[in-house]
Amino acid sequence: MAEVVLENICKTYGNSFRAIRDLNLEIADGEFLILVGPSGCGKSTALRMIAGLEDITSGHLSIGGRDVVDMAPKDRDIAMVFQSYALYPHMTVFENIGFSMRLAGKKKAERKKRVDEIARTLQLTELLDSKPANLSGGQRQRVAMGRAMVREPAAFLMDEPLSNLDAKLRVQMRAEIASLQRQLGVTTIYVTHDQVEAMTMGDRVAVMKGGILQQVDTPKRLYDAPVNAFVAGFIGSPSMNLFEADLSRGTLQTPGFSLQLPETVLAERPALRKYDGGKIVFGARPEDLYDSTLASGRSHQTVPAEVVSVEELGSEHVVHLRLDATPVDSGDPDAVEELGGLSNAVARFEPASAVSADSRIDLAVDCAKLHFFDPGTHLAIR
Amino acid sequence: MTARGPKANYKLGRQIAPYLYLSPSLIVVGLLMLLPMAMVIAYSFQESAVLRPDTSFAGFRHYRAIFGDEVFWASLWHTLYFTVASVVMHMAIGLAFALMLNSDRISPMLRSVLRVLYILPWLFTQVIIAVIWRLMLDPNGVVNSILVDLGIIGSKVAWFSSVETALHAVTFANIWAGYPLFMVSLLAGLQGIPKDLYEAADIDGATGPQKLVFITIPQLMPIIVSISLLDFIWTMQVFPLIWLTTGGGPIYATEVLSTYTYKLAFSQYNLAQAAASAVTILLISIGLTLFYIRHQKAR
Numbered sequence: 074m075a076e077v078v079l080e081n082i083c084k085t086y087g088n089s090f091r092a093i094r095d096l097n098l099e100i101a102d103g104e105f106l107i108l109v110g111p112s113g114c115g116k117s118t119a120l121r122m123i124a125g126l127e128d129i130t131s132g133h134l135s136i137g138g139r140d141v142v143d144m145a146p147k148d149r150d151i152a153m154v155f156q157s158y159a160l161y162p163h164m165t166v167f168e169n170i171g172f173s174m175r176l177a178g179k180k181k182a183e184r185k186k187r188v189d190e191i192a193r194t195l196q197l198t199e200l201l202d203s204k205p206a207n208l209s210g211g212q213r214q215r216v217a218m219g220r221a222m223v224r225e226p227a228a229f230l231m232d233e234p235l236s237n238l239d240a241k242l243r244v245q246m247r248a249e250i251a252s253l254q255r256q257l258g259v260t261t262i263y264v265t266h267d268q269v270e271a272m273t274m275g276d277r278v279a280v281m282k283g284g285i286l287q288q289v290d291t292p293k294r295l296y297d298a299p300v301n302a303f304v305a306g307f308i309g310s311p312s313m314n315l316f317e318a319d320l321s322r323g324t325l326q327t328p329g330f331s332l333q334l335p336e337t338v339l340a341e342r343p344a345l346r347k348y349d350g351g352k353i354v355f356g357a358r359p360e361d362l363y364d365s366t367l368a369s370g371r372s373h374q375t376v377p378a379e380v381v382s383v384e385e386l387g388s389e390h391v392v393h394l395r396l397d398a399t400p401v402d403s404g405d406p407d408a409v410e411e412l413g414g415l416s417n418a419v420a421r422f423e424p425a426s427a428v429s430a431d432s433r434i435d436l437a438v439d440c441a442k443l444h445f446f447d448p449g450t451h452l453a454i455r
Numbered sequence: 456m457t458a459r460g461p462k463a464n465y466k467l468g469r470q471i472a473p474y475l476y477l478s479p480s481l482i483v484v485g486l487l488m489l490l491p492m493a494m495v496i497a498y499s500f501q502e503s504a505v506l507r508p509d510t511s512f513a514g515f516r517h518y519r520a521i522f523g524d525e526v527f528w529a530s531l532w533h534t535l536y537f538t539v540a541s542v543v544m545h546m547a548i549g550l551a552f553a554l555m556l557n558s559d560r561i562s563p564m565l566r567s568v569l570r571v572l573y574i575l576p577w578l579f580t581q582v583i584i585a586v587i588w589r590l591m592l593d594p595n596g597v598v599n600s601i602l603v604d605l606g607i608i609g610s611k612v613a614w615f616s617s618v619e620t621a622l623h624a625v626t627f628a629n630i631w632a633g634y635p636l637f638m639v640s641l642l643a644g645l646q647g648i649p650k651d652l653y654e655a656a657d658i659d660g661a662t663g664p665q666k667l668v669f670i671t672i673p674q675l676m677p678i679i680v681s682i683s684l685l686d687f688i689w690t691m692q693v694f695p696l697i698w699l700t701t702g703g704g705p706i707y708a709t710e711v712l713s714t715y716t717y718k719l720a721f722s723q724y725n726l727a728q729a730a731a732s733a734v735t736i737l738l739i740s741i742g743l744t745l746f747y748i749r750h751q752k753a754r
């Protein structure tokens with residue numbers, strides 16, 4: 074039974090660099106929380122403060138109702154899975170998994186029973202006598218999991234545990250970790266920079282940027298109702314397309330096209346009215362853009378676009394487009410590259426689409442699904 | 456030339472080339488090491504080797520003479536004590552200093568000062584070390600006056616010239632002279648241990664000493680074993696330090712195999728027996744070296 078509560082946590086490195094500012098998070102007992110954000114945003118720092126590997130500059134932290142700010146890592150009743158796995162190279166798999174029990178003075182027989190049990194769950198039984206150097210990446214990853222599980226901790230802390238695996242194994246381990254967590258029901262905080270992991274694994278996702286928590290929500294809510302342009306751009310792949318426009322009498326006006334917003338959109342977002350007659354940022358997810366020559370696109374308004382390139386993935390076509398409008402940087406460092414190229418928008422078309430590179434098309438936009446943000450603060454307009 | 460000619464030449468050339476490159480060093484090693492070694496081995500089986508032109512085969516007579524000599528066995532024992540104590544203490548002191556220099560609880564400023572201080576013994580040759588310690592351990596030297604002032608010893612001790620203390624004193628001087636090799640090697644080893652192993656151990660509940668035993672020492676083990684073996688081989692053959700401090704005395708109290716052999720050769724002019732003694736040292740060294748090479752290969 075352990076909830077983890079962070080209150081106003083701050084972290085300053087070397088008395089000047091503020092890595093974490095005022096972090097508030099409540100993770101319920103048994104919850105799987107994903108902490109996601111671009112690299113360098115302070116995810117590891119936050120996790121390491123919870124683990125006790127890094128001092129907390131100010132704020133309160135409790136695990137299972139106990140204030141743990143001044144406790145050593147071993148007294149916090151947590152287990153951690155490191156990005157590098159940090160397996161003890163000179164110990165066998167058995168010794169690695171049983172190390173904490175050995176330190177706790179548990180008898181050999183008791184250790185063996187428990188380690189065998191865990192090895193069975195993780196399919197490591199045959200490997201118990203091997204050294205880490207002789208294991209594959211996936212096997213090492215499972216040993217690291219086993220070492221965390223053996224202690225039956227109040228909370229698991231995982232720092233990008235899958236980032237050293239190849240793509241295929243990552244997909245498999247993603248599912249394994251998620252199902253293991255459900256099975257064990259242990260509160261888990263999982264750090265990743267991969268928004269696919271974030272969207273598929275956890276109960277809730279906390280998005281961070283530059284040491285500041287942006288939004289904590291279920292994956293679906295995060296996707297459907299991002300609180301700001303950063304979250305909107307960061308969650309979802311390919312990223313949401315963000316453009317600047319003038320709003321006047323319910324019409325978005327850019328240099329190259331205009332879009333009339335439906336009544337429902339205006340009715341659902343009373344705050345939009347304040348922006349009438351001024352600038353606004355609007356966003357469209359790639360799947361809300363359609364090929365106007367196909368049935369799915371016919372009912373929507375269209376804008377002229379130039380096709381820069383087409384990636385045919387089989388199940389869909391990812392189409393890179395150029396629109397005559399000013400793109401907006403969401404602040405996600407991974408997305409900047411797209412802005413630098415020739416295209417400034419991405420759409421996902423059905424495979425039936427026949428658009429080809431270097432052609433001009435009419436792009437259908439589902440205006441009911443657009444997102445709106447303040448041009449200054451980038452906060453969502455609701 | 457046949458069509459195979461150039462190809463065969465090329466192949467032959469490639470096979471010979473490595474030996475050509477090696478040949479200068481092989482010739483030097485052969486002339487300066489293997490030849491003298493073979494000669495010493497030959498002397499050890501001759502009567503009146505070197506001293507007279509007409510020598511005859513002596514069989515194992517010189518070896519029997521040496522193995523029947525009490526002083527030889529005393530030297531062997533002293534060598535063993537001197538070497539084992541030196542290597543163990545080199546390792547212990549080297550490890551302690553390396554840990555200290557690697558600790559981030561000591562300010563970086565102090566650490567760099569200590570690093571220079573600790574490495575000082577390495578700057579001196581054995582001759583200078585012998586002179587330093589003869590002065591320091593002189594009955595009227597610094598060490599005695601400090602120990603007397605502190606009340607640790609009642610009266611001044613002639614460290615190098617009393618039978619009870621001489622062997623310990625030379626061993627002590629050699630420990631002082633030799634720990635930096637361990638310190639530097641272990642420090643490099645310590646810096647190569649991934650930090651996250653200690654963090655994982657922190658979370659697993661290890662205390663400071665437990666981390667030393669379960670993480671640091673096992674991680675340093677390959678370095679500890681290879682440097683220990685090398686140190687053992689070198690220390691076994693130390694000569695100038697002992698020769699210039701005690702000369703093997705008083706009354707054989709610090710006689711080691713190297714001084715024993717030297718005296719046989721150049722005080723008693725018994726070159727054949729000296730050769731037999733030298734061959735004995737050689738055999739022990741070869742044994743240790745083979746062990747070292749096997750250990751290096753196993754890694």
Ligand SMILES: Nc1ncnc2c1ncn2[C@@H]1O[C@H](COP(=O)(O)OP(=O)(O)O)[C@@H](O)[C@H]1O
Pocket residue numbers: 086087090092110111112113114115116117118119
């Ligand atoms: N020990 C440290 N000293 C100073 N700055 C640090 C230290 N560790 C991390 N940082 C800085 O803090 C920021 C957040 O780091 P980190 O938490 O590792 O990011 P993330 O895990 O999200 O990639 C980075 O800008 C990083 O450079």
Ligand SMILES: [Mg+2]
Pocket residue numbers: 116117118
């Ligand atoms: Mg990180």
